[in-house]
Amino acid sequence: xxxxxxxxxxxxxxxxxxxxxxxxGVEQFxxxxxxxxxxxxxxxxxxxxxxxxxxxxHSGFAAGARVATVPGFVRxxxxxxAVELLPPGMFRALRAFAARLRGSREAGxxxxxxxxxxxxxxxxxxxxxxxxxxxxxxxxxxxxxxPHDLQHLHFPQFFTGEELATRARVYPAACETARAVVxxxxxxxxxxxxxxxxxxxxxxxxxxxxxxxxxxxPGAAAASRGAPAGFVLYPAQTWPHKNxxxxxxxxxxxxDRDGISLPLVCTGRKNAYWPTIADHVRTLGLGDAxxxxxxxxxxxxxxxxxxxxxxxxxxxxxxAGQPLLEAFAHGAPVACSGTTSLAEYAGDAAxxxxxxxxxxxxxxxxxxxxxxxxxxxxxxxxCARLGSFSWERSARTYRALYRELAGWPVxxxxxxxxxxxxR
Numbered sequence: 002x003x004x005x006x007x008x009x010x011x012x013x014x015x016x017x018x019x020x021x022x023x024x025x026g027v028e029q030f031x032x033x034x035x036x037x038x039x040x041x042x043x044x045x046x047x048x049x050x051x052x053x054x055x056x057x058x059h060s061g062f063a064a065g066a067r068v069a070t071v072p073g074f075v076r077x078x079x080x081x082x083a084v085e086l087l088p089p090g091m092f093r094a095l096r097a098f099a100a101r102l103r104g105s106r107e108a109g110x111x112x113x114x115x116x117x118x119x120x121x122x123x124x125x126x127x128x129x130x131x132x133x134x135x136x137x138x139x140x141x142x143x144x145x146x147x148p149h150d151l152q153h154l155h156f157p158q159f160f161t162g163e164e165l166a167t168r169a170r171v172y173p174a175a176c177e178t179a180r181a182v183v184x185x186x187x188x189x190x191x192x193x194x195x196x197x198x199x200x201x202x203x204x205x206x207x208x209x210x211x212x213x214x215x216x217x218x219p220g221a222a223a224a225s226r227g228a229p230a231g232f233v234l235y236p237a238q239t240w241p242h243k244n245x246x247x248x249x250x251x252x253x254x255x256x257d258r259d260g261i262s263l264p265l266v267c268t269g270r271k272n273a274y275w276p277t278i279a280d281h282v283r284t285l286g287l288g289d290a291x292x293x294x295x296x297x298x299x300x301x302x303x304x305x306x307x308x309x310x311x312x313x314x315x316x317x318x319x320x321a322g323q324p325l326l327e328a329f330a331h332g333a334p335v336a337c338s339g340t341t342s343l344a345e346y347a348g349d350a351a352x353x354x355x356x357x358x359x360x361x362x363x364x365x366x367x368x369x370x371x372x373x374x375x376x377x378x379x380x381x382x383x384c385a386r387l388g389s390f391s392w393e394r395s396a397r398t399y400r401a402l403y404r405e406l407a408g409w410p411v412x413x414x415x416x417x418x419x420x421x422x423x424r
Contacts, residue, residue: 037396128407150320210392250359306331322346329383
């Protein structure tokens with residue numbers, strides 16, 4: 002594998018999650034990263050994305066000269082298409098490894114090894130393997146672990162006992178085993194180093210890039226049809242840490258204390274916590290003011306960003322700031338949590354509040370409603386803030402890390418990018 006990997010400069014990227022919004026920000030991140038890597042105009046690297054069917058369509062990229070997809074081992078009972086990038090015979094070997102790995106999944110959590118066997122990924126002949134979300138496998142090739150955040154340590158009440166046990170077993174072992182750990186903010190880097198005793202030089206901060214802005218796609222405005230005038234937008238799945246309950250309390254305060262009935266539109270898939278949120282809407286009498294639109298495709302979500310009076314992000318824990326940058330890109334003023342990584346991404350371009358204090362959320366929303374000059378200032382500041390986040394720069398930094406770990410030639414630009422990411 003070694004000589005072939007160094008000759009071909011092949012990078013394996015694990016993207017085995019169900020596409021279509023179920024994985025939330027992880028799906029957005031992985032799709033954006035793959036698109037950015039494939040768009041780099043220079044370099045000899047080739048990227049093999051291990052994914053389930055549908056990843057390309059939902060992630061908005063097309064396989065080409067630089068990027069190809071290979072079916073993962075999470076699907077059963079289907080004949081997967083071969084990928085020209087793979088040498089003859091490798092596909093059969095991958096299926097054999099997949100069968101072994103599927104069998105190991107039948108064991109209980111307590112009986113599983115801390116890190117499962119990554120022979121499937123080694124069979125791809127890659128010089129480095131990137132795990133861009135919380136799933137991690139022990140591989141012979143150098144690997145990169147991407148924990149995104151350590152939410153389970155700060156809000157264990159939002160996880161099941163099995164989830165906590167799995168994370169307690171996998172996260173420290175993955176951080177220790179991987180040749181590099183990548184996070185999207187300095188806040189998460191400090192959290193990882195402090196909790197797992199990982200050397201700072203091993204943990205790189207590579208921010209996410211800003212999404213494209215510009216003219217809305219055809220049909221984007223249709224997403225806003227039926228939305229009330231002057232609505233506030235909150236794009237997030239109904240996970241507990243997204244803090245919908247505190248936001249609803251803030252809307253109640255605005256209505257009862259300030260006489261402001263502020264419409265709210267929420268997007269994102271409704272998951273197991275949704276009934277609790279729906280009950281709270283009814284209890285507070287906010288049924289006429291709150292609309293949950295469910296999953297909205299990215300092209301239509303752009304129309305909601307543009308039509309919203311403002312965007313509110315009351316999340317309790319975030320490893321990056323994808324919706325924040327999306328709001329900036331589409332010209333929406335933002336009020337967001339002043340905790341974890343959101344404040345780091347926002348800079349001075351958003352109103353910050355304590356997400357655990359509904360009164361502070363209400364105060365920020367009230368200002369956005371009654372101060373049009375504030376909204377304009379935040380729009381301008383958000384647009385300027387976007388200049389600090391570039392997917393091309395982030396992709397070049399990832400590529401520099403791939404080269405360093407695989408032992409491929411590293412340029413002066415690569416060294417500068419890696420030095421900045423390790424600061």
